Amino acid sequence: MSPTQLIRAFILERKWGYLAAVLAIGMAQFFQVRIPHILGKFINRLKLGGSTEHIILGFALELAVVAAGYVIFFGFGQTQVGRLGRTWEYEMRQHLFSHWETLSSRYFQQHSVGDLLNHSLNDVTAVRQALSMGLNQISQAVFLFIATLYMTIRTIDLKLTLFSLVPLLLIPVVIAIIRPQVRLRSRLVQEGLSDMSELAEESFQAIRLIKAASNEPIEVARFADKTQTIVDRQMNLVRLNTLFQALVPLLSGIGFTVGLVYGGWLVIHGQISLGSFVAFTVYLSMLVQPLMQFGIVINLFQNASASIVRLQVLLAEEPDIRDPAEPVVRDVWRGALKIQRLTFQYPNSEHPTLQNVSVDVPEGRTLGIVGRTGAGKTTLLNLILRDYDPPAGTVFFDGVDIRDMRLQDLRELIAYVPQDGFLFSTTIGHNIAFSRPQVVPEDVEEAARQSRIWETIEGMPDGIDTEIGERGIMLSGGQRQRTAIARALIKSEAKILMLDDSLSAVDTRTESEILRVLRQVRGKKTCIIAAHRLSALRDADWIIVLDKGRIVQSGIHEDLVRQPGLYRELYQIQTGGEPAHA
Structure with a gap:
């Protein structure tokens, strides 16, 4: 559903709430315009003389009742509009996030996440402002303008109203001319802030490298350039805002001058009373407010219109990987x-990453995948996961083409440990239980013991409830990998366990202990282990050796180390030249 359709559906669903809010705001303005009229009558009464405390208290009580009516109705209307706007903001952000969760990895590789979030947060806010503040101001402006004109024409003087109104009518014109430039310069400031945030995030993530290279002055200079750009853009915005803030009072002042001169002349010649003249000056100040609001509302809706277009682009993105029309369900x-x-060849790539790869892994067996960096190991695992779609008729799960399976079914059947062992900014226990949020603590402990991370957890201040920081920064590389392995092992319903070089950061003793656990898993799960270290593949039922996307060797470890080829080369390098027959 497009943003326009979402807005229409949202408003229609809550039409009575919006109607009540608009009527309440309108009623408040009719209370408000009574105040100058009462004030004018009070001044005329004082001028006539003979006022008593009872008369003064009567006027005061009337003012109090009118003011209370204004506060009650306006307060209700504003609260209602604000509540509806925040509800829209909540629902739209939920909708956006849910939509993003359906998109393929390729989308996020092609778009900056920080930029996406910056656009979506600002654009959702712009639409919310149009639905809340815009509606509030346009309702207030329309009712106040009509009510004020009615009171000045009916109770004071038509010509005085029209002459004083002419300069004021230029206010929305000035706003309509200047505010788009304000919006443009505000956007440039926001883009500058986005660039600065991206640089800061990149620098913080690479802080160890920066310090190791003693590059702090260079990073400070880069950051200074970004902040200077923001300052320059902000000053351009300040200058334009200053011009705007000067022109509006100028036009208001001209309108007041006309009203003062002509109104004073009418009082002197007895055509209007002093009280009516005082009431008119108050009405004149009240006319400035809706005229300014008209201009602001125009720009709010312009902002919202541009934001809706951007949200349309975000929501129009379709996932590259989808469920089939008629999935195979078992x-x-x-x-x-x-x-x-x-x-398989990546988009915009000149050469295939994988070429004519064939392998059969029976249920409960272990496949090892080895090769130099860039040989295609991770790509092969990503295709099995349908992170990218393999060509039809190339990858089968229990004899079913994985493109004919529901994505949820396929991915629930696979427990995957990526190269980086990504962890979330929460407790280590929640990270392990990520795929099974309702799991009992005993299962978390068992998975942690199997991956040899439990001893580390026991030494933490809060045990499994210890917060491990952003991306698990409190843990070492090996500890992050072992935690990610525990997260995969706890996924008991998975039929395939895939490890993508997930033991590279652990020591050899811990590696052998984890491999012992994986041997116990054999027969219960099909295991696919991609690794650089051949020690992780010794016990695999079958090993394929990838080189430039092709299978150049295959067999079991004992045979491969005896055959001339890449596997034996890697083995000798990793064992320090140990003979292949050892």
């Missing part, structure tokens, strides 16, 4: 995997 899946003549 009650029981076993975990047999078959890859058949798989060739």
Whole structure:
């Protein structure tokens, strides 16, 4: 559903709430315009003389009743509009986030996440302001303008009203001319802030590298350039705002001057009373407010219109990877995997990453994948996950083309540990239980013991409730990997366990202990282990060696170390030249 459709549906669903808010705001303005009229009558009464305390108290009580009516109705209307606007903001952000969750990884590789969030937060806010502050101001402006004109024409003088109004009518024109430039310069400031935030985030993430290279002065200079750009843009905005803030009082002053001169002349010649003249000056100041609001509302809706277009672009994105029209659904899946003549090339890439890859992994068996950096190991795992779509008829799960399976079914059947062992900014216990939020603590402990991270957890101040910081910064690389492995092991319903070089940061002793656990898993799960270290693949039932996207060797460890080729080269490098027969 597009943003325009969402807005229309939102307003229609809450039409009675909006109607009540508009009527309340309108009623408040009719109370407000009574105040100058009462004030004018009071002055005329004082001028006639003979006023008593009872008369003065009567006027005061009348003013109090009118003021109370204004406060009650206006307060209700503003609160109602504000509540509806915040509800829209909440629902739209939920809708956006849910939509983003459906998009493929490629989308986020092509778009800056910080820029997406900056646009979506600002654009949602702009639409919310149009739905709340814009509606509030346009309702207030329309009713106040009509009511004030009615009171000045009916109770004071038509010509005085029209002459004084002419300069004031230029106010919305000035606003309509200047505010778009204000909006443009405000956007440039926001873009500058976004650039500064991206630089700061990048620098903080690379802080160890920056310090190791002693590059702090260079980073400070880069940051200074970004902040100077923001200052320059902010000063351009300040100058334009200053011009705007000078012109509006100038036009108001001209209108008041006309009203003062002509109104004074009417009083002197007895055509209007002194009280009416005083009431008119108050009405004149009240006319400035709605005229300014008209201009502001025009720009609010212009902002909202531009924001709706951007939200339309965000929501129009379609996921590259989708469920099939008629998915294959089974009650029981076993975990047999078959890859058949798989060739894959990334978009905008000149050469295929994988070429004619075929391998058969029966249920409960372990496949090892080895190769130099860039050989295509991670790509192969990503295709099995349908992080990217493999060509039709190339990857099969229990004899079913994975493109014919529901994405949720496929991914629930796979427990995956990525290279970086990504962790969330929460407790270590919640990270382990990520795929099973309702899991009992005993299962968390068991998975942590299997991945050999439990001893580390026991030494933490709050145990499994210890917060591990952004991306698990409180943990070492090996501890992050072991935590990610525990997260995969706790996913008991998974039929396939995939590890993408997930033991590279652990010591050899811990690696052997984790591999012992994985051997115990064999027969229960199909395991796919991609690794640089061949020690992780010794016990695999079958190993494929990738080089430039092709399978150049395959077999079991004992055979491969004896055959001339890449596997033996890697083995000798990693064992310090140890003979292949050892």
